[in-house]
Amino acid sequence: MKLSCIIVEDIQIAADFLRKFCEKSDLVEVKGHFLNVVDALDFLDREKVDLLFLDVEMPGATGFDLLDSLTYSPKIILTTSKTEYAFDAFQYHVDDYLKKPFTYKRFQEAIEKLQQKVAAAASAPAAPQPAIAAADTDFLFIKAEDKLIKLKKDDILFLESMRDYVKFVTQGKNYVTYSTLKNMEEKLVGPNFLKVHRSYIVNITKIDDIRGNTIYLLGNQIPIGKGHKDEVAARLNIL
């Protein structure tokens, strides 16, 4: 089955190559090409696609700004001519990284790898396991390590989204459960937990300090997403 995609790229030559490769592969259908993040987000508000080919450096907002603003989780292939973004790509859990200019062979490898991921996810259990908890208790249960684990909410430092999984980082140990961050957000209602980035929810009682756009808590550094800055400032009473 073909993947639907959009291309977010301000250099026409690069976008034309990508479109040509998509057509040649017959595995990807290009629904649109956008020169900047704002136009791409306008489109994505109206129509969801399976995959984004996303440049990083563009006029106005960057590709990472777009990722911060997404309200769903398509597959992401970053296209850039800078290798320095590889670490950021990892942080944002992108699916692949293509260094421009890339050949059709490299493009094909990325798409085939993506298709395998999609096929594997399709054959996995259909529904993510929800955490079993009442919102007004001081604990919750998560399914991890083939058992239900009781976590005290006060022990949780932060949660990190890892595509179809969520990592719970506690003072003692880390746990990974098959679920979504959105699901956890619904379970962790209350004054102590705050979503600060598309990929992170933090326990605000554990914050040591905030420097610039980074939250520091017990040796961990959590980025504040651009789309979450105002809410973070309001919740933490930052003057």
Add this chain to the structure above:
Amino acid sequence: MVKRAANKKIAATMENFRTGFVFHESLNASFLAELFDGDTSYAETVFEDFLRDLPVYWDRVEAAYDNKNLPVLGTSVHTCKTLFGYVGFTDLQDLCQQFENKCSVSTVEELRLDYIRLIQRKERAQNIIEKEYDRLRKFNESNG
């Protein structure tokens, strides 16, 4: 690694033999052979687009340098770097990367000699691509 480079050169020569078109020696022929896969019509289109787009992006480089705006200078050179890569100037792409890196740690005065060198290389590249585009056009016309 030497053997791999030699194999790539052989592959490029064979590709040139297959299509009959030999790219200028300054260009990364093995990379272009892989990128265009023998499609000289598409190569002609890309070279045409390069000649159309480079002046527009280079104007931004010059404006940023004249205004001493180093962040914009870096991102403008970054854009041109990508264009050079798509027409086979992979060494010029590397030079642009070095210049781009220096934009974040140098002053405009410190960049002056590098900037002059970059302009010279860019003009040489543009000149070569103009000729290559012309040759490609004639090659494609004569090969129907």
